[in-house]
Amino acid sequence: MRRRNARPIVIIGAGLAGLWCALNLAPRRVILLAGAAQTPSSSAWAQGGLAAALDPDDSPAQHAGDTVAAGAGLSDPGTARALAEAAPGEVERLAAAGVPFERTADGHWALSREAAHGRARVARIDGDRAGAAMVEALLHRALAADHVELRYDAWGAGLLQAPNGRCAGVLITDGQGHRSSLRAAGVVLAAGGLGGLYAVRTVPGGNRGQALAWAARTGATIRDAEFVQFHPTAMNIGRAPAPLATEALRGDGATLIDVRGHRFLLDLHPDAELAPRDIVARAVHRQHLAGGAWLDARCIGAAFPERYPTVFAACRAVGIDPREAPIPVAPAAHYHMGGVATDLAGRTGIDGLHVIGEAACTGVHGANRLASNSLLEAAVMARLAAELLVGEASLEAGGALEPQSARALPDDALETLRQAMQTHAGVERDATGLGRLAEQLDALTDRHGPADALLAARVVCEAALARTETRGAHVRSDCFGTTAEARHSEWRLPFDTRPRSPESTSLEARPEPLA
Numbered sequence: 001m002r003r004r005n006a007r008p009i010v011i012i013g014a015g016l017a018g019l020w021c022a023l024n025l026a027p028r029r030v031i032l033l034a035g036a037a038q039t040p041s042s043s044a045w046a047q048g049g050l051a052a053a054l055d056p057d058d059s060p061a062q063h064a065g066d067t068v069a070a071g072a073g074l075s076d077p078g079t080a081r082a083l084a085e086a087a088p089g090e091v092e093r094l095a096a097a098g099v100p101f102e103r104t105a106d107g108h109w110a111l112s113r114e115a116a117h118g119r120a121r122v123a124r125i126d127g128d129r130a131g132a133a134m135v136e137a138l139l140h141r142a143l144a145a146d147h148v149e150l151r152y153d154a155w156g157a158g159l160l161q162a163p164n165g166r167c168a169g170v171l172i173t174d175g176q177g178h179r180s181s182l183r184a185a186g187v188v189l190a191a192g193g194l195g196g197l198y199a200v201r202t203v204p205g206g207n208r209g210q211a212l213a214w215a216a217r218t219g220a221t222i223r224d225a226e227f228v229q230f231h232p233t234a235m236n237i238g239r240a241p242a243p244l245a246t247e248a249l250r251g252d253g254a255t256l257i258d259v260r261g262h263r264f265l266l267d268l269h270p271d272a273e274l275a276p277r278d279i280v281a282r283a284v285h286r287q288h289l290a291g292g293a294w295l296d297a298r299c300i301g302a303a304f305p306e307r308y309p310t311v312f313a314a315c316r317a318v319g320i321d322p323r324e325a326p327i328p329v330a331p332a333a334h335y336h337m338g339g340v341a342t343d344l345a346g347r348t349g350i351d352g353l354h355v356i357g358e359a360a361c362t363g364v365h366g367a368n369r370l371a372s373n374s375l376l377e378a379a380v381m382a383r384l385a386a387e388l389l390v391g392e393a394s395l396e397a398g399g400a401l402e403p404q405s406a407r408a409l410p411d412d413a414l415e416t417l418r419q420a421m422q423t424h425a426g427v428e429r430d431a432t433g434l435g436r437l438a439e440q441l442d443a444l445t446d447r448h449g450p451a452d453a454l455l456a457a458r459v460v461c462e463a464a465l466a467r468t469e470t471r472g473a474h475v476r477s478d479c480f481g482t483t484a485e486a487r488h489s490e491w492r493l494p495f496d497t498r499p500r501s502p503e504s505t506s507l508e509a510r511p512e513p514l515a
Contacts (some may be wrong), residue, residue, distance in 0.1 A: 016134055017367070018382070019138040022386075023148070026147045034150050035154070041238070048122055048375075049312065050134075060085040067080040076363035079343075083364050095443065099138070114248060114274075151172075153174055156172065160403060162401055166351040167218055167350055168183055186353075187352060187353050189354070191359055192357065194205050194228075196461070197460075200331075203332050203334065208452065211393040221340070221349065222490070227366075228425070234331065243314035259292050288331070342356075367474060409451045409453050417440075417454065417457060420457075425436075470482055
């Protein structure tokens with residue numbers, strides 16, 4: 001029997017995507033699972049800003065063109081165009097909601113240029129505090145919104161699925177480890193990516209691909225999981241997560257140098273430090289192995305503390321003055337271009353389940369995300385998903401609900417996994433290393449069961465084995481050529497957890513051979 005469902009919309013994740021979706025869902029009742037109040041989201045750590053064609057000399061067509069060019073053949077032109085066209089209006093909406101984007105003295109938007117952008121089009125906030133400022137502003141509004149209930153000390157632990165396949169609720173765990181279930185009219189996963197599976201990363205360690213794992217267990221498709229972006233200029237100061245030296249520094253003239261002071265990017269790409277991220281990350285990775293790489297930002301001079309307060313504070317905390325000395329850098333896991341296959345409204349093909357933000361794969365980023373498109377995509381997806389859900393008449397899910405979840409890995413096993421992913425599925429991969437990673441994943445699964453982190457790592461490993469080419473952020477040192485036709489990889493459960501060779505896989509939706 002069809003009837004209006006008075007149950008809430010449940011959102012997992014309190015970063016930009018989760019908060020913006022919650023606010024746009026008014027007047028629908030929303031429960032937002034926010035986790036620990038003191039733990040930032042990946043959005044809050046984003047430094048660059050939000051990409052949008054806001055300059056009179058720019059256009060959404062140019063923005064979309066740069067997005068497609070950076071995507072190394074896998075960025076969907078139609079989706080990229082739709083995102084770029086939505087971008088200026090999204091900045092206006094966010095500004096109206098209290099997000100304090102910078103303006104110039106004459107009232108225009110203050111814009112930065114980042115790598116692979118043909119123009120300055122990154123709307124920034126307080127130099128390098130864009131993500132934190134956006135989350136702070138939207139959180140303030142969410143706390144005051146009558147329709148939003150924020151639950152701190154509450155984390156998503158899995159999904160509840162009805163016999164007809166509908167996603168009808170979530171499992172929740174609290175700080176004491178107690179689990180409970182919550183039925184929902186709809187579920188929105190805004191739980192971030194999987195950078196926490198790596199030992200060297202720029203994102204919170206709690207981002208371990210949970211949303212990907214939960215959605216996969218419901219039957220959702222995972223697209224392009226092999227494409228993990230490594231930020232080329234994480235500060236190499238022995239910290240995990242590694243502080244980020246924002247790409248805007250290079251847009252302001254900072255250069256990358258080797259141990260001899262040579263600008264090694266000049267030899268590799270005409271845009272040098274402003275080349276696409278995959279090219280810069282690979283070059284920095286090799287220099288790091290060969291003796292070290294440094295970001296020389298001394299050209300910014302006395303303005304550094306005011307212009308880049310976050311980077312300056314991180315440098316000074318370890319005794320580096322970036323006005324006087326270059327900053328040691330190395331690539332670090334930063335963003336997952338792959339994820340749950342969705343459209344720009346977060347639809348997954350599973351009734352009742354939307355996935356937005358980094359956990360989703362809309363096809364915009366392709367094989368290599370254009371800088372500062374991630375916050376843009378999170379905001380646009382959040383609003384579009386909310387517009388669909390706000391007036392939706394939901395079906396009451398009948399029958400017993402089946403939990404789609406698994407227990408977490410213990411700390412020692414998680415560290416083993418992170419080291420294995422760093423070693424074998426990092427900036428450069430090959431079949432031998434990926435095969436060893438698969439064997440380690442099998443051993444960890446035998447010992448600890450099918451944990452969410454192991455499932456997420458598994459699909460990255462399998463997809464990386466299957467893509468026998470180098471494309472964008474996926475660098476196969478044993479397959480440096482790129483195939484003539486760019487193809488997405490799409491995967492669905494079930495997995496066979498036995499070791500496999502690079503020529504075979506147990507996933508159901510293996511793509512056709514790429515070479």
